[in-house]
Amino acid sequence: MMNRIIRMLKRMPVIWKLMIGAALLIFLVFATYNFAQYLVLKHWMMKQEQDAVHTMMSQVQEYVQDKTDSAESFQLPETKSYMRNMLGKNQMIRIVDLNGTELLSVTNHFKPEWIKPEQAMEKQLQTVRHEEDHILVYRSPFSTASEHGTLEIASNLETFDHFNATLLWVMVIGGILAVCVSVISGWAIAKQFLRPVKALAGTIQNVKENGLQERVVNIENGDEFSELARLFNELMDQLEMSFRQQKQFVDDASHELRTPLTILEGHLNLLNRWGKEDPVVLDESLTASLHEVRRLKSLVQELLTLTRTETQSLPDHVDYIQIEPFLVQSVKRMETLHPEFNFVMTLSQRDFMVKINPLHLEQIMLILIENAVKYSGNDKHVHIDSRMNNGKMTISVQDHGIGIPSEELQYVFDRFYRVDKARNREIGGTGLGLSIARNLVQHYQGEINMTSIEDEGTRVTLTFPAIVQD
Secondary structure: OHHHHHHHHHHOOHHHHHHHHHHHHHHHHHHHHHHHHHHHHHHHHHHHHHHHHHHHHHHHHHHHHHHOOOOHHHHOHHHHHHHHHHOOOOEEEEEEEOOOOEEEEEEEOOOHHHOOOOOOOOOEEEEEEEOOEEEEEEEEEEEOOOOEEEEEEEEEOHHHHHHHHHHHHHHHHHHHHHHHHHHHHHHHHHHHHHHHHHHHHHHHHHHHHHOOOOOOOOOOOOOHHHHHHHHHHHHHHHHHHHHHHHHHHHHHHHHHHHHHHHHHHHHHHHHHHHHOOOHHHHHHHHHHHHHHHHHHHHHHHHHHHHHHHHHOOOOOOOOEEEHHHHHHHHHHHHHHHOOOOEEEEEOOOOOEEEEOOHHHHHHHHHHHHHHHHHOOOOOOEEEEEEEEEOOEEEEEEEEOOOOOOHHHHHHOOOOOOOOOHHHHHHHOOOOOHHHHHHHHHHHOOOEEEEEEEOOOEEEEEEEEEEEEOO
């Protein structure tokens, strides 16, 4: 039974769970508070009744001690009058001697037979039941010069019980009303509370049906749901951009791969038709085919390198290294490959340390210097500069070649992007170098930026966090 109830609660909509939870919580708080209040009031009222009986007993004892000296004096009119004046509604005063003989009995809406007379050797305060009546009885021994016995004061707690019953009903009815109000208010609050969640769920369903362009309508509540909606929209923006870049990547990769494959297919068809018997055609086709195969191999290798730089996490331990020796080594390698170029280096005068893998630093520098060589045009000068600025090491590579239009600069780090595809195909390359360099730089909390002016040149600047060697 309990398991079935639990399963039923689990299957309930969230709005019902919140409403029932709020109602139960308010009911428990209200019931606990009312029950505690009821007990305190009941105890306080009973204490008041007991104090009133104690006071009455003290006055009766004092009167008996002072005004009565024989059994006959208890029957005097003034004695009975005094006792009646002390009585409240639903009370009785009775005096009996040691033999149980009644010396005095006065009542006010109280029947003496409800309480049997008893002897008390010491003061006794107790509550008794007579059918439906709840009675408080106080007995105390007394002693005068001629008489000894027991004083009895009885008070019917009818008013006390009626007030307690009324108070209990008021609290029960109030509790029921409180639960009803809490259910209604809980439903309204839960509905308002879940409105952003429903909007988010609706947007997710729309994304599933219509695509990644769907967004959550801005929730201007200034609360956590507003933050959740903002983060969801930002996530969808990133996903949409990622899918768009992925599609662009597939298109660009297909285009880059299709060209050498088309060339290879053309030369192989040429060889298959008549090139087998013609040494000139055979040599030309084989040379072109090998060139395209090398180009395909280079493209695949750079794609693998790009994938590793995008997915590979930073090693657990990377040491600080001096930048200048590796810059010099990279430049010397480029001088060997391109002896017609003049590489000018301006290095910092102090020893600065950067946390980076030396192989990655060399890979970055070779990509940047190779690009500078490719696009230098007729000016064969490339400047490499390093300096320290505000706790960061800055490395720049400057060429004086064809430059890049300002409107194209924001795209140069995209995969396969070429400013002038036709001219760049003649120059060579795959369009992946700058993407690889950017990913490597970002792995080490660095930044890479490019500035360029057409027909004047391009400057690529790297910035890394650095420290001064002791």
